[in-house]
Amino acid sequence: MNNIVMNNVRVAVDNCIFAVRDGRLEVLLIQMKKEPFDFAWALPGGLIEAGETLDGAAARILEQQTGVRDVYLEQLYTFDDRSRDPDGRVISVAYVSLIPWEGRDLKTTDKYRAVQFWDCDRVPSKLAYDHREILDYARNRLAAKIQYTNCVWSLLPERFTLSELQNAYETVLNRNLDKRNFRKKVLSLHLVKPCGEKSSGGRHRPAMLYSFESREPELVEVF
Amino acid sequence: MNNIVMNNVRVAVDNCIFAVRDGRLEVLLIQMKKEPFDFAWALPGGLIEAGETLDGAAARILEQQTGVRDVYLEQLYTFDDRSRDPDGRVISVAYVSLIPWEGRDLKTTDKYRAVQFWDCDRVPSKLAYDHREILDYARNRLAAKIQYTNCVWSLLPERFTLSELQNAYETVLNRNLDKRNFRKKVLSLHLVKPCGEKSSGGRHRPAMLYSFESREPELVEVF
DNA sequence: TCAAAAGTGTTGCAAATACACCCATGT
DNA sequence: ACATGGGTGTATTTGCAACACTTTTGA
Numbered sequence: 001m002n003n004i005v006m007n008n009v010r011v012a013v014d015n016c017i018f019a020v021r022d023g024r025l026e027v028l029l030i031q032m033k034k035e036p037f038d039f040a041w042a043l044p045g046g047l048i049e050a051g052e053t054l055d056g057a058a059a060r061i062l063e064q065q066t067g068v069r070d071v072y073l074e075q076l077y078t079f080d081d082r083s084r085d086p087d088g089r090v091i092s093v094a095y096v097s098l099i100p101w102e103g104r105d106l107k108t109t110d111k112y113r114a115v116q117f118w119d120c121d122r123v124p125s126k127l128a129y130d131h132r133e134i135l136d137y138a139r140n141r142l143a144a145k146i147q148y149t150n151c152v153w154s155l156l157p158e159r160f161t162l163s164e165l166q167n168a169y170e171t172v173l174n175r176n177l178d179k180r181n182f183r184k185k186v187l188s189l190h191l192v193k194p195c196g197e198k199s200s201g202g203r204h205r206p207a208m209l210y211s212f213e214s215r216e217p218e219l220v221e222v223f
Numbered sequence: 224m225n226n227i228v229m230n231n232v233r234v235a236v237d238n239c240i241f242a243v244r245d246g247r248l249e250v251l252l253i254q255m256k257k258e259p260f261d262f263a264w265a266l267p268g269g270l271i272e273a274g275e276t277l278d279g280a281a282a283r284i285l286e287q288q289t290g291v292r293d294v295y296l297e298q299l300y301t302f303d304d305r306s307r308d309p310d311g312r313v314i315s316v317a318y319v320s321l322i323p324w325e326g327r328d329l330k331t332t333d334k335y336r337a338v339q340f341w342d343c344d345r346v347p348s349k350l351a352y353d354h355r356e357i358l359d360y361a362r363n364r365l366a367a368k369i370q371y372t373n374c375v376w377s378l379l380p381e382r383f384t385l386s387e388l389q390n391a392y393e394t395v396l397n398r399n400l401d402k403r404n405f406r407k408k409v410l411s412l413h414l415v416k417p418c419g420e421k422s423s424g425g426r427h428r429p430a431m432l433y434s435f436e437s438r439e440p441e442l443v444e445v446f
Numbered sequence: 447t448c449a450a451a452a453g454t455g456t457t458g459c460a461a462a463t464a465c466a467c468c469c470a471t472g473t
Numbered sequence: 474a475c476a477t478g479g480g481t482g483t484a485t486t487t488g489c490a491a492c493a494c495t496t497t498t499g500a
Contacts, residue, residue, distance in 0.1 A: 091234060180465085204476080384451095427450040
C-alpha cells in the first residue's frame, strides 16, 4: 500500500461525558487555547499515541484534559470526512460516558483555557471541529440506551433516593414520568434495594436511600 | 505530534454482509490468497485510500472484492488492539449490511481465491484477522436492531409474501413466531401493503404479495 | 386425493396508564 | 402553620400470547 496515503490519516478520540445536575443534562467541555479554535469550546479529545488502544487513549485524554478518571467509556461511533480538522485528515472515534455530578473537581492543563460542564441545551452554538454533530449523536444514543439497559446507575452516586433516580430518567428522556408507576417499575425489576434513611438537606420528609442491585451493564427493559 | 507514531496507524474497513436463504442466515466471505492468511476466509475489507470517506471506502471495497454494489452500509463498531494484522497496527471500522439473497452474481478479483455466502452457523472456525469477533458482534447487533427498526426490508426483494417476511424475522431472531400474531402485528403497524397475487412455484395455495410502505430507515417497535 | 403452504378470530393474562391524598420535616 | 418533596393503591385499558381449522393449488 501507498505510504504517502497512509501518512495522512490520523486517529483521534473524543469524549462525550454526561452528568445530570439539578434536572438538567450537562456535558463536559474544554475551552481551546490554540488557533484556529482559540476560545472555542470542545469535547475533550485528542490524537492517539503509539501502542495505545482506543479505549486507553480515551481514558488517558479524558483524565489529562479534565481530571475525570475511572469512568466507564463506551465507544459510540467513528466520524470522518467532514474536513474535520484544518490540519489534514483526521478520523475521530467518539466515546460516551455517564458520571455522577457530585464532587468532581475538574482540572485541565495549561494547553486549555478552562474545563466545565455545560447544560446540553445551552451549549455554545459553535463548538470546535464537528463536535456539535458528535454531541447531538451521543445525546440521541443516550436517550435510546437508557431505555433498555441499567446504565443510569453511572449517573448516580452510591446511594440515592428514588426521586433522584426518577429525575435522572426524566432528564435524559426529556419527559415526565408518573411517580407511582415509576417506583412500582424499578422496584418490581429489582433494579435497586433500600438501605438507611436520609434527613440531610431539605425541609421536607426524609427519603429512603437506595443503591443498585448491580452496577454491571445489563439489558433491562426499563420503559 | 510525533510523526513516527502516526505513521504506524492504518485504517481499514471490513464489511459484514448478511442475507437470508432458505431459512438460514448467511454471511458473505472471501477467500484470501496471500500469506499469512492464504486460503483463510475473511470478511471483505481493506485499507482506506486518500480522500475517501469511510462509507465510500466500504462501498468501493465491497464492490471490488465481491461484485456486490448499491447496498446500504451502516457503520457498526471500530475494532483495534488485538495485534490485528501481523503487518503493523491497523484499526478496523466494521460495516454491516443486509441484502436480498436473490440473483446476486458474486465475482472477485485475482487477488482472492473465491467469494461466497456461508451459513453463519457453519463458518470456518478460523477466519482471517479478528473477523470472527467482528462477525459475532455484527450478528448480535443485527438481532437487536431488527426488533426496533424496519430494517428487514433490506433482506427482501421488492415484492414478497408474508411468510417470506416472517421467515426473515425468524431466521435473524433465531426463534419461531406465531403466524397469526405475526400477521396481525405487521399489518397493524402498516409496515407493508398488499399488491397482486402469486401463483408461481409451490404446489399449494398462492400467497398474496406485499411490498413495504417505506424503505427508509425508521424506528418501529416490531417485537 | 394428497401434500403443502395460505389464510383467518377469540380469549385470557399481564403490563401500562391514569389518577389524588396524607406524611414527615425544616423554617 | 405552611411549604416542600416523600410516600402509597386501585381501576381501566391495552397489548401480547396461546391456540386449530378451512382453503387453494399442483402433482
